[in-house]
Amino acid sequence: MKSRLLATIPLESVRLKRDLQALDQAYFRDDYLEYTFGAWRSYVLANPTGDETDARFRPSDATPLITALGRRMPYVLSLIDTHFDTRTLRWSRIFTVQDALLVPHHDFLEFDRPLHRLHLVLDTDPTCLHSEDDVVYHMRQGEIWEVDGLSIHAACTLSCYRRISFVLDFEQDGTPAESRIRTTGDAPRPSPHILDLPTLSEAEIAALRGLRAIARNENFRDVVNLLGKVHFYRKTNAAAMFDWLEHVFQDDPAALARACAYRRFCVDERQYQERFGDDAA
Numbered sequence: 645m646k647s648r649l650l651a652t653i654p655l656e657s658v659r660l661k662r663d664l665q666a667l668d669q670a671y672f673r674d675d676y677l678e679y680t681f682g683a684w685r686s687y688v689l690a691n692p693t694g695d696e697t698d699a700r701f702r703p704s705d706a707t708p709l710i711t712a713l714g715r716r717m718p719y720v721l722s723l724i725d726t727h728f729d730t731r732t733l734r735w736s737r738i739f740t741v742q743d744a745l746l747v748p749h750h751d752f753l754e755f756d757r758p759l760h761r762l763h764l765v766l767d768t769d770p771t772c773l774h775s776e777d778d779v780v781y782h783m784r785q786g787e788i789w790e791v792d793g794l795s796i797h798a799a800c801t802l803s804c805y806r807r808i809s810f811v812l813d814f815e816q817d818g819t820p821a822e823s824r825i826r827t828t829g830d831a832p833r834p835s836p837h838i839l840d841l842p843t844l845s846e847a848e849i850a851a852l853r854g855l856r857a858i859a860r861n862e863n864f865r866d867v868v869n870l871l872g873k874v875h876f877y878r879k880t881n882a883a884a885m886f887d888w889l890e891h892v893f894q895d896d897p898a899a900l901a902r903a904c905a906y907r908r909f910c911v912d913e914r915q916y917q918e919r920f921g922d923d924a925a
Contacts, residue, residue: 645779646792649836650822653727653764655786659719660766664808666716667740673699678909681869682744682801689714689721690736701813704734720810723764727788729824732815734759741772741799742806747872748775748882749910751793760821763789764810772807773839774799778881782837783809790821796883796911800876844878852888859892861899867892868906883911 672685688696694709714721714736724730751761765783773780774789776797783789791797801807814824852874859867871885871892886907893899908914 645776645781646795647774647776647781647797648790648792648821649783649787649834650762650790651727651788651825652784652786652834653723653788655723655766656719663717663719664766666713667738667808670713670716671696673697679747679749680744681747681865681872683740683742683806684744684746685740687713687738687740688735689717689738690733692734699737701735701737705815706734708734708736720766723810724812727764727826728762728812729826732817732824733812734815735811735813737811737813738766739809739811740806741801743804744801745869745872746799747868747910748796748798748875748885750796759793760814760816760824761791761793762812762814762821762824763791764812765789765807766810767806767808769803769805769807771803771805772799772801773876775875775882777883778875778879780839780841780876782839784837787834788825796881798872798875798882800873802873802876841877841879844874844880848878853891855888855892856895859899860896861893861902864893864899864902886911 667687670687672687686699688699688711690708690710691698692704692706692708694711696711696713710721720738721736724733724736763783765785765787768783768785770782773782774791774797775781776792776795814821852871855867868885868889871888874880875882875884886903889903889906890900893903
């Protein structure tokens with residue numbers, strides 16, 4: 645797995661709770677509906693314009709400006725200056741996810757320069773999971789992870805618990821991601837929590853392929869939501885979702901074309917600001 649647990653930092657629970665209350669009245673955008681099911685929200689604390697409604701991510705050379713929401717979350721913003729080297733920091737956002745799925749995908753396909761994306765977990769529970777290829781892992785509170793966006797990865801919550809992550813995007817300058825973290829003494833790097841899942845059996849694969857009997861264009865999103873979660877329960881590659889989609893929709897030409905286009909959009913290629921609209925996903 646290329647994603648890495650880089651460090652763990654302490655969090656002050658009282659100050660953190662007070663800051664997170666600001667999210668309840670904050671502006672958010674669902675700019676990534678093509679990849680998400682359930683309540684998946686993005687809140688901007690700092691970006692190139694200082695406008696919290698400017699939520700569509702893109703690379704930038706500008707020094708980030710704090711948004712109105714960022715100013716209402718002073719403790720969370722203080723974590724940046726305390727624990728990170730900000731010279732190449734470009735975006736600071738909070739992602740919340742609740743009873744939701746982020747389907748397998750590649751980041752940065754539409755850009756000519758990938759970034760280092762670091763996640764600092766502010767609140768979570770064991771039902772909140774991430775994956776890369778066929779590895780499923782749980783990010784614990786206070787952990788800082790580098791999530792490798794160039795690998796096929798996904799995330800989900802298997803409950804109604806609201807997971808909250810502070811997501812920082814840094815320009816790549818040839819140095820490793822851990823160089824963005826200010827050292828916290830000589831504490832050893834913790835071991836990641838990797839899930840030991842049972843292998844997906846041949847009978848289970850046959851059952852999934854049997855969805856062909858009912859899979860149609862009208863229930864496309866329902867089927868994607870189901871198949872996108874399989875690798876969080878059973879040991880299999882996240883990208884297998886796209887093979888299963890193309891199999892189960894083969895009797896509906898419109899749905900099959902949609903499944904093929906969805907694979908392209910999520911893992912092969914897409915253009916900047918390209919959307920996979922309601923008539924396609």
